[in-house]
Amino acid sequence: MPGTEAPDGALPGALVRAGVPDRAGAPVRVALLLPGQGAQYRRMAVGLYDAEPVFAAAMDEVFEAFGPAGPGLRAAWTDDGAPTETAAWAQPLLFAVDYALGRLVAGWGVAPSALLGHSVGEMAAAALAGVFSVGDAARLVLDRVERVAAAPAGGMLAVAAGVAEVGPYLEPEVVVGAVNAPRHTVLAGPREALGRVAERLEAAGLVTLPVPSDTAFHSPVLAPALAGSRAVFARVAPLPAAVPLYSGVTAAVLAPHEAVDPGFWADQPVRPVLFRAALDALLSDGPYLLVEAGPGGGLAGIARRHPAVRRAGGAVVPLLPSRPGGDAADRTALARAAEVLRSRGLPVPPSGAAVRAGGS
Template identity: 30%
Template sequence: ASLAGGVSLGGVVEGVVGGSGGGSGGPVFVFPGQGSQWVGMGAELLDESVVFAEWVGRCEVALSPFVDWSLVDVLRGVEGAPGLDRVDVVQPVLFAVMVSLAEVWRSLGVVPGAVVGHSQGEIAAACVAGGLSLEDAARVVALRSRVIGVLAGRGGMGSVPLPVGVVLERLGGFGGVSVAAVNGPSSTVISGDAGQVAACVEVFRGEGVSAKVIAVDYASHSVQVEEVEGAVREALACVVPRVGEVAFYSTLEGRRVDTSVLDADYWYRNLRGTVEFDATVRLLLEDGFSLFVESSPHPVLSVAVGETVEEVGAAASVVGTLRRDEGGWRRFLTSAATAWTHGA
């Protein structure tokens, strides 16, 4: 409302519009996996955005058959509500927030020309693209995250700021550790046995590399996931994917795919396979997309996208949505203004 009325807002970015809708048909909406969550995310926006509140409500209804907690209570931090330290809570909550933020962007006229998701972020991407109904997407994120809980306590993941080729050369001495995700030219995630991952990270740190252990106790995208293959496929057997309206770029396949293939098999492989985020961003750039909007409560993939853009030498921009401890309408409008100056 303030922007539409011409009122100056502190913190709004000024600039020259540098494109038309993000290049090839509109901006790319980017949906991360875990890592963007923070206590209180979305609570302020619930009170300040009718669209956000409406979609959080829709997500709560869609999730309700599969969870025994209230989405709104978790977002508001109501006493007795479960915390975001549980995988079967944080993943559905992040899904709901990301989908709802995407709808706020749409309400402002910023409509995606394509979507891309990282790990569990592909569930939100599929929903926003129209490839999964809200109900089926809720089923996938809620039931799959519940199954993942079986793996808790044995696995670990680590972040290594080196090219994937360099990381692969060093993994031979660490049994059960593999590459989980390739996020950027110098951004690789490893996954596997918790002790082996920690040991691997320490070796890199001893060489002056700022590697770190990620705060999770299960090993997504590793061989450990194969233990729950049957349970995941059974839980998601009734999911019915459909042809979406928005281009879906798969980080599992590293290419654009028809969303009608996003069945139980896909969502198991999404959990087990390597996340080819860097390769998929490169393809999006090749296909002419020039604006990436990270639809999340805190930008966690924007740096990786920016590094890929820089290495490719493309003329493209990356914009976040909310930020940690800046989760209200003012922050959203600031992000919208930034997107506008870059052609949204």
């Protein structure tokens, strides 16, 4: 039911377990994909704030949870000149937008049957699944950001190649930070070493693209800076996920003991993201309507090419544009996504974004 809420921000479990029948009587199961570092862009989802009260309330909740940093992050979110590659901007605002879009989908009465987050998107997924309260999750993200600021200057590099293909060109400090698809590998490491690796890859004819990040997420470079984060996680009281949460760390459903383990979450920014394997595991459970609840459209693009999605003719729906386009573009993208969900028989009500999609 629209507006149904569960304790500590978790999605309404009754909807998750029951599913929602489509027009042919078969259950439509929705899985949220929540993107992380690299998906961000300036003013992402700002156009939804005045059009979608549920989204706005969730954003306000996160900014409040950020404490003294909240007003500055709110101003940075709407700033046309924000430094989007910095972890101090990207990580907390990606968390906020991913979380708020998840709450918006639940507010439509479409609680997901599964969640899969990429990088910091896994923290948003954990908040939506009730592992952490949104307040605890927001503060933990800020703690992460403060700690990685002390790490060596680094970066990330997407390569249109498989892991085995890039292996010969790596240096000891440059590692595979994410495996997103069979030919979509992300490398991470110190800035200078990563630059040398990029030159060798390009000389070999491989296509590379820098990921907007000034931090080598998902590499051992961050381990010293994050050494104290385990104690910070140990001071909160996580719970097992109320919704199946597929982890990019383990490429499987997050087990109850993992969800409550401070070491698991403290190590998550250091360990590689096994997104492709996690998506394989998710889709092996049967067809889902995949909804990307975050900016960039990158996870939606990867999911569309997955053989299981192509065989089943499944829908993959991004809620936001793939790049900045102004407030009206945000509302238009959301309205189109809502229409796709309605076409699959889901009870998505008319939204403020649909009404105001033509506005500025």
